[in-house]
Structures are given as C-alpha cells and as structure tokens.
Amino acid sequence: MIINWGALALVAVATVVAAVSIVGLFSLGVAALTTEHARTGPTAALTTFAGYACITVSGLIAVYGLYLIIPQFH
Amino acid sequence: MSTTFFLVAVVIVTALFFDFTNGFHDSANAMGTSVATGAFRPRTAVVIAAILNVVGAFLSTEVAKTISGGIVNDALVTPTMIFAGLVAAILWNMTTWLFGLPSSSSHALFGGLIGAVLIGAGAAGVNFSVVVSKILLPAVAAPVVAGLAAGLATFLVYRWFRGVEQGPAAGWFRRAQTVSASMIALAHGTSDGQKTMGVITLVLITGGYQAAGTGPQTWVIATAGLAIGLGTYSGGWRIMRTMGKGLVDLQSPQGFAAETTSAAAILASAHMGFGLSTTQVCSGSIIGTGAGRKLATVRWGKARRMVYGWMLTLPAAALFGAIAAAVALTGPLGVLIVLLALLVGSGGIFAISRRTAVTHLNVNDSPNVTVSFGRSRPSPLPAVPTGVPRLPGGNAAPQTITLSGIGHPAGPAETATPPRADQAAVITTTAARPAPGPTGSGPTVLTAEAAAQTGGGVGPGSIEGSSPGAQP
Numbered sequence: 001m002i003i004n005w006g007a008l009a010l011v012a013v014a015t016v017v018a019a020v021s022i023v024g025l026f027s028l029g030v031a032a033l034t035t036e037h038a039r040t041g042p043t044a045a046l047t048t049f050a051g052y053a054c055i056t057v058s059g060l061i062a063v064y065g066l067y068l069i070i071p072q073f074h
Numbered sequence: 075m076s077t078t079f080f081l082v083a084v085v086i087v088t089a090l091f092f093d094f095t096n097g098f099h100d101s102a103n104a105m106g107t108s109v110a111t112g113a114f115r116p117r118t119a120v121v122i123a124a125i126l127n128v129v130g131a132f133l134s135t136e137v138a139k140t141i142s143g144g145i146v147n148d149a150l151v152t153p154t155m156i157f158a159g160l161v162a163a164i165l166w167n168m169t170t171w172l173f174g175l176p177s178s179s180s181h182a183l184f185g186g187l188i189g190a191v192l193i194g195a196g197a198a199g200v201n202f203s204v205v206v207s208k209i210l211l212p213a214v215a216a217p218v219v220a221g222l223a224a225g226l227a228t229f230l231v232y233r234w235f236r237g238v239e240q241g242p243a244a245g246w247f248r249r250a251q252t253v254s255a256s257m258i259a260l261a262h263g264t265s266d267g268q269k270t271m272g273v274i275t276l277v278l279i280t281g282g283y284q285a286a287g288t289g290p291q292t293w294v295i296a297t298a299g300l301a302i303g304l305g306t307y308s309g310g311w312r313i314m315r316t317m318g319k320g321l322v323d324l325q326s327p328q329g330f331a332a333e334t335t336s337a338a339a340i341l342a343s344a345h346m347g348f349g350l351s352t353t354q355v356c357s358g359s360i361i362g363t364g365a366g367r368k369l370a371t372v373r374w375g376k377a378r379r380m381v382y383g384w385m386l387t388l389p390a391a392a393l394f395g396a397i398a399a400a401v402a403l404t405g406p407l408g409v410l411i412v413l414l415a416l417l418v419g420s421g422g423i424f425a426i427s428r429r430t431a432v433t434h435l436n437v438n439d440s441p442n443v444t445v446s447f448g449r450s451r452p453s454p455l456p457a458v459p460t461g462v463p464r465l466p467g468g469n470a471a472p473q474t475i476t477l478s479g480i481g482h483p484a485g486p487a488e489t490a491t492p493p494r495a496d497q498a499a500v501i502t503t504t505a506a507r508p509a510p511g512p513t514g515s516g517p518t519v520l521t522a523e524a525a526a527q528t529g530g531g532v533g534p535g536s537i538e539g540s541s542p543g544a545q546p
Contacts, residue, residue, distance in 0.1 A: 004347060015339040
C-alpha cells in the first residue's frame with residue numbers, strides 16, 4: 001500500500017498557513033478600518049491606508065486561488 | 075431498441091440523477107455558513123452556487139480517465155455495475171439528505187461501485203489498498219486538517235482583535251464570506267461536475283457509441299453541468315441547516331475563517347496530490363471554527379452523529395450497490411426492477427421529507443432537522459403547546475420532535491441515544507400532563523389530542539416510529 005505521507009503533510013501545512021495568514025491579514029485590515037481609536041488617533045490616515053493594503057493583499061490571494069481553480073490558466 | 079442502447083440510456087439518466095443529488099448534497103458545503111451568518115440571502119446563495127457550479131463544470135477540461143481512480147479495476151467494470159453503483163449512491167445521498175447529514179457524495183459513489191463490483195466481478199475487482207489510501211485515510215485526515223486550521227485561525231483572530239463580530243467589522247466579514255463561499259462553489263464545480271462526465275463518457279465508449287480515447291461530447295458536458303447546477307439550485311436546505319446552524323452557532327468572522335480554510339484545503343489537496351473530500355473538509359472547518367472561539371457552542375452530539383454517518387457511507391452504499399448489482403445483473407428485467415426501486419425509494423424519501431420540509435424560508439429558524447415517519451400527521455405536534463402549558467424557558471413541543479438520530483438513518487437503533495436534558499424535560503412534561511392547560515378552551519379535544527400524542531405511538535418518545543425507549 002502506497003500512502004503519500006509527504007503530500008498529506010504538505011497539504012496540512014499549506015492549509016494551516018494559508019488559513020491563518022489570510023484570515024489574520026484580513027482581520028488586521030478590518031480592525032484597522034473599524035476600531036474607534038485607530039480611526040481617530042493621530043495616525044488615522046496611516047492606519048486607514050494599512051487597512052486597505054491588508055484587505056487588498058487578501059483579495060490578491062483570492063485571485064491566486066482563482067488562478068489555481070481555473071485549469072485554462074496553467 | 076437494442077439492449078445495449080437501453081442500458082447505456084439508463085446509465086446516462088441515472089448518472090445525471092446522481093449528479094443532481096451531488097449538487098443538492100454539496101451546495102451546503104459552499105453556502106451553508108454564508109446563509110447562516112446572513113452573508114447571502116438563502117435564494118441568492120443557491121443561485122450563485124448553481125451558476126458557479128455550472129461554470130466550473132465547463133471550465134474543467136481534464137475529465138476523469140477512470141471512473142474510480144483505481145479503487146475498482148475499471149477493466150472488469152460493466153455498465154450494469156456502474157448503474158448499480160449509481161443507484162446505491164443516489165439512495166444513500168437521499169437518505170443522508172433526509173436526515174440533514176453532510177456526507178461525501180464521492181464516497182457514496184465509490185461505495186456503491188465497490189459493492190457492485192464485488193458481486194459482479196468478485197473480490198479481485200476491488201483494490202482494497204487503494205480503498206485505504208484514497209478513501210479511509212483522507213476521510214480521517216480531511217476533518218482533522220481543516221478543523222485544526224480553522225480552529226487556529228479563529229482562535230487567533232478572536233484573541234488579537236476584540237469586537238470583530240460587531241458592527242461594521244461584521245459587515246466586512248460578511249462581504250469577505252461572499253468571496254470565500256464563491257471560491258468553494260467554483261472549485262466544487264470543476265471537480266465534481268467532471269466526475270459524472272467521466273462516467274457517462276466511459277459508458278458511451280464501452281457501449282460503442284464513442285471512439286475510445288476521446289473526450290466528453292458537448293452535450294455530455296452541458297447536461298452534466300446543468301444537472302449539478304439544478305441540484306445546487308434546489309438547495310438541499312436540510313443539509314444547509316445542519317452545516318450552517320446545526321453544528322456551531324456561527325458569527326461572520328467564524329464563517330469567513332471556516333470558508334477560507336475549506337477553500338485553502340480544497341485547493342491544496344487538488345494541487346498537491348492528496349485528494350480530500352470537500353464535504354469532510356467543510357464540516358471539519360465549521361467544527362474547528364466553533365472550537366476555536368471561546369463561548370462558542372459546538373454541538374458535539376451532532377458532530378458525532380455526522381462522523382457515524384461518514385463511517386456508514388462506504389459500507390452502506392456498498393451494501394446497496396451489491397444488492398442492486400445482484401438484481402440488475404440478471405438481465406434487462408433486473409435493470410428495470412432496480413430502476414423502479416430507485417424511483418420508488420427516492421420518491422418515498424422525498425415524500426417523507428415533505429412532512430418536515432426545510433426550505434429557503436425556514437432554513438435558519440432552527441439548528442435541527444426533523445424527520446417524521448408517522449402516518450397521516452402532517453404536523454400534529456405544534457398543536458400541543460396551545461393546550462399544554464409551556465415550560466418556563468422551554469421551547470416546548472417543536473423541540474420534542476427534534477431528530478436526535480441524525481446519524482442513524484437505520485432508525486430503531488436510535489432509542490439508545492438519550493435525549494438532551496432540555497428535551498427530556500419537555501418530553502416528561504408532555505407525557506405527564508396530558509390534561510388541558512389553563513388556557514384550554516376545549517378540554518375534551520385537547521385531552522384526546524394529548525392522549526393520542528403520548529399513547530398513540532406518534533408521541534415524542536416514538537420519534538422515527540421507534541419504540542418508546544427514548545423516554546428518560
């Protein structure tokens with residue numbers, strides 16, 4: 001019986017890393033855009049920018065997912 | 075009409091029917107969590123999922139070259155065996171759907187095929203080591219990997235960011251959910267849509283209606299895509315309720331975490347050579363995201379029954395497949411009998427489901443999927459609370475018919491599971507107080523009704539037509 005343990009481990013690690021980083025990044029962006037003191041503090045413009053940047057990056061990761069799903073792209 | 079043509083036509087129709095059940099069984103994978111958190115309205119959710127499923131089916135160019143990926147020896151498989159396997163898979167899918175039980179459609183199909191091949195070609199036709207490495211091990215790995223990832227993501231998000239579930243932040247997460255859910259629906263279309271195309275194409279080739287080595291014809295792609303899309307659109311609300319409301323009380327950040335994890339796991343498994351079942355990945359993510367947030371309720375009883383259902387899927391479908399093959403292999407008459415059994419069986423299951431219908435209107439109303447096997451009682455229990463006083467804080471009668479046997483399609487074995495504490499209380503009260511309540515305007519009628527409830531074999535203790543052993 002051939003069990004591809006390496007592939008299983010790779011899938012497991014990729015899933016954990018992807019899930020934690022995407023969800024973490026998006027949450028960071030949302031927190032920057034919605035938290036009260038981040039919106040009113042002296043660095044409000046910077047946090048807003050950072051917030052949108054985080055959400056954009058998670059959006060780009062979603063686009064990469066789309067690339068993976070659609071076989072015509074590769 | 076030659077026998078071959080008849081057989082090929084029957085297999086194609088059955089394969090499309092299976093595709094349809096695959097669609098309504100799996101629409102909850104993509105949309106269950108989004109519907110539960112309100113990211114999508116129920117109808118919108120199934121429309122989007124259906125469209126993406128069809129698009130995915132058309133996108134997918136790499137049609138399965140084998141029916142089963144080596145689980146059975148394809149050289150020994152005849153169209154009749156495929157037919158028997160499909161019938162078994164459909165009936166198992168319908169049964170699990172009736173109980174609102176998320177279970178893998180692929181496992182049902184493999185199980186049905188294994189049973190049919192065991193009868194038709196003997197044990198040599200089944201590659202048992204592949205069964206272990208491609209079905210059993212991934213079945214254990216999928217929920218564990220997805221559960222861990224979703225649990226960790228949820229735990230960290232709720233720890234780092236306070237109040238992510240409130241106000242404008244929740245809105246952001248709901249919007250993100252629409253993206254993550256759509257990704258799952260599209261990925262599902264590319265993988266499951268082509269399974270049926272592969273089956274139909276192989277049957278056409280075996281029957282001599284298509285040259286060997288050629289890809290699926292356009293009408294096959296179109297009908298298979300349409301069948302899975304229609305199935306997805308029809309909703310599968312019973313499973314949607316279990317996945318969205320039944321396992322965990324989800325907030326939108328949890329829904330997003332679960333869907334992102336599922337999408338990541340599905341894509342990783344598709345591209346790194348270790349196939350995982352979509353259903354098991356999605357269920358694992360949902361449970362993980364429930365366990366990852368403090369104060370979140372995970373209904374472990376339901377989760378446990380779901381796992382029992384997973385464990386049953388392969389052997390039960392194999393048993394159905396073996397029986398179907400034994401009958402169908404006797405000749406065209408046998409095939410007709412199996413076809414008739416399929417129609418009667420799925421029609422009967424559908425009829426039972428109508429008694430306690432779950433639709434887009436009530437999918438979020440309750441975490442429970444109820445099943446009623448009683449005769450001639452469309453909805454008798456809701457009548458009880460008018461006469462019997464409500465318990466303080468109790469949800470009264472509708473809770474008493476709660477299906478406690480979501481993982482026990484077999485039925486009678488159910489009585490071994492003790493009801494939850496609150497249910498038990500309600501059952502006791504209902505049974506102990508058949509007398510009219512203070513608000514009773516028609517005491518005689520109510521007494522008779524209550525007596526019928528408790529003594530007539532359709533009372534709370536005899537849910538699913540089993541013996542009254544569920545009484546505490």
